[in-house]
Amino acid sequence: MPLTTLLGTQLPLIQSPMAGAQGSAMAVAVSNAGGLGSLPAAMLSLDALREELEKIRAQTSRPYNVNFFCHTQPQPDPAREAAWHATLAPYYQELGVDPAQIVAGPGRAAFNAAAADLLQEFRPPVVSFHFGLPAPELLTQVRSWGAKVLVSATTVEEALWLEARGVDAVIAQGLEAGGHRGHFLSHDLTRQMGTFALLPQIVRAVRIPVIAAGGIADAHGVAAAMALGAAGVQAGTAYMLCDEATTSALHRAALQSPAARHTALTSLFTGRPARGISNRLMRELGPLNANAPAFPLATAAIAPLRAKAESQHSGDFSPLWSGQNASACQALPAAEVTRLLAQGF
Template sequence: MSGWRDRRLAERLGLSTPIVQAPMAGAGGVDLAIGAATGGALASLPAALIAPEAIIQQISTFRAATGAAVNLNFFCHQLEPAEDAAWRDALAPFYAAYGVGYPAVPPPARAPFGPRQAEAVEQVFPEVVSFHFGLPDDTLLARVKATGALIVGNATTPAEARWLAARGVDAIIAQGHEAGGHAGRFLGADPAEHMGTIALVPQVADATGLPVIAAGGIGDERGVAAALVLGAALVQLGTAYLFCPESLIAQGHRDLLAGEAAEHSRVTNLFTGGIARRLPSPLFDNFGAVSPLAPAFPHAAAALAELRKAAEAAGDGRFSPWWSGEAARLGQALPAEALTRRLADGALALLGDAR
């Protein structure tokens, strides 16, 4: 019997592989999405950090290059007032050392999904819309559903998966703690309770009966095959795609991914205020990886903005969100199309499947 048992999403989306290229806000983009889609993956475009007008333009560029399905990804965090005075005070020695200060005009905070984003979705009709940090309110969610898009939510616990299923999502990303970038936790569970992918995937599948997209710590064809055996319908990879020439990461980020530092990623809240897995940073020596001084997501990033600019100009990424999952050492520097085909063909061969 085939090891890739749940093909509901692949059949509905016309996918020839079980692969999803993760959105990765700030690191993914239209060129990466086109390459992954050409290789047969469900391509994703990160829409959390760009204006609705840019979303429309990127979808247009994607559609001109390929007729494949695309996933638009948004954040649904609660944007509370910034309370970052203690964080700014703690950063004062760095401001002095780098000759900068708190930005006179802080950069816009990451905006949660709202009416303008919903209007963009209504204009471009993506095949999939996925949400991180929960779901938008019922009115906004109904607008997205009315476009015909599949709705995908992100769960880090079985309880979050049940919550998403009760609100009518079509599929669930089961995000293990091994994943790079932000953990999509939204029900307030202790971060220490975040399950690993191998435990989470079958529990989400059993708890909801919905198609599950496995994510977290999957870096090669062996991990893809294992996730499919666990019951995943598709397998989402992010860090693996950072190695592609089409990704938007800095050279310093690439250098760390290619070296021993890739074996030492840690979860941290220093860079945005949200819990996220990152490559080692000298900033950990000053504050630890997780500090109560960092304000809630996304406000911690504002106080780092000028420091990040100054440090990056000198080739130093200590203040930059250089995310990475635990499987980074398995990365291969291949174009996105070639990587997708290699992952899919290798995983299906291990399972005795042929494309």
């Protein structure tokens, strides 16, 4: 089945959900332009999620996607938290931050029954998940209103695992992709592959549609993915400078600078590997630091450093998420970016 038939869209193009860099405006713009706009829900409270879904419902009749994380919330480890605070202590002193004022928080919310109940009121046509699948009863609830289910796979094994559990399509997330890695069967990063190595292997291994993601920022990349058997493409970094994006001024400047040529997977900002533009904190502590608490608990201790530095116009302590190919990232309306990407189909 063609991806456009499965999703009900004009184009086999999905706008990657980018938590912290977009809201409903981006999703609406892409859906109205013929692609599948996505709303990231991992950083939204239930009230905020309802508000965003109401905006989407009011502004488009086209299909759209709502994305959730499926991680297991870890138990806080006091020893590891202490080690993390000790690692960051010199920066607290430098920036005049009182570590006693740090407020613990979840950072990212996993899909749960309350979110499923809220979602059922709006019945989005597509629901996608990162870090595997939710509990079977929650997945059954999502399917109850006919939603199509898309999930990220970073290895062939993950794609096979997802196909066996009945997902409608897999998103082959290559190593180039910006933001959090979607791996869930293994945390061994040596098992991760680039998009154009991973994509054809997953295409050969499964019978469901495969969507290519990672490093695809222009029509040439889209065409290359389709030539390797992709049913469609998911693009994220290409949309980060759009008018509808909520990307900060610091982040926008970094994406348009030579610094964007150097990205790395880092666990410093959330506790889980995610690709972002290399900055001072990543260089000085190493992008993957063993002292960082498990995802998403690392966020709380970094937050006051980020806030203080950003108030001084510095991105030294900010997660500057980006894929490895920001070269085609343009400050254009999302509909125009969608049109440019669509030239590759």
